[in-house]
């Protein structure tokens with residue numbers, strides 16, 4: 203079975219990349235297809251990211267912005283130099299298209315973003331190139347061992363699609379039916395397959411947060427203060443408030459999406475309301491998100 207390190211750009215999964223070499227090191231970047239959200243990303247960095255994404259995802263839109271802290275982009279390039287193996291950059295559809303397809307803002311009740319933005323590009327890459335299932339290293343530490351059971355190992359995907367022609371009925375009576383118009387749509391045949399066998403090297407080797415943090419303190423790689431999507435519904439309101447200070451273009455973009463779709467990432471407050479909250483000085487910032495699929499982790 204081939205081994206895969208699923209990297210998130212956080213310290214823990216990067217620790218795995220350094221200490222547990224794999225056949226493939228994959229990194230799925232959550233992309234926003236609005237220039238406004240990427241206003242603070244350096245032009246040359248955008249080009250470097252596009253060069254990377256073009257290799258395996260030339261069918262996806264040009265990279266212009268990400269919902270993750272842009273510091274992570276340099277982190278991933280530096281990490282690649284450190285481990286001396288290629289990091290495979292992947293992306294799925296952008297946030298805007300995902301919101302349009304789902305007609306919703308992801309939140310605690312509708313957790314579709316990890317599957318679409320992170321898992322699907324990784325699944326598609328592996329499905330096309332590698333015999334499945336693969337052994338996938340998940341970045342849960344020994345102090346997060348309680349999360350181990352909540353990951354899934356199967357993926358549902360459309361194995362076959364065909365276009366069909368349908369007709370809309372305008373009127374009918376006992377003897378005649380009048381059709382209004384023809385329409386075309388896709389018919390999918392879905393299949394669920396076992397695509398990964400999860401491994402938890404940090405749980406097995408009893409590596410805790412302290413050991414990971416100590417290791418990176420001695421290295422010359424800068425990590426984002428707060429991993430994963432800056433607007434993530436898993437984050438505490440205070441962390442989201444802080445992210446308005448560190449990544450304003452992303453947070454303003456996210457707040458506008460809430461307005462457009464008439465729903466909010468957090469249950470109680472909209473992002474605009476959160477932006478007006480005072481900063482709580484004793485809050486431990488940078489705790490990040492931890493969605494349950496083993497992808498959006500620290």
Ligand code: SF4
Nearest residue numbers: 315430431434493498
């Ligand atoms: S970090 Fe949060 S918002 Fe981003 S894909 Fe993961 S769960 Fe969704």
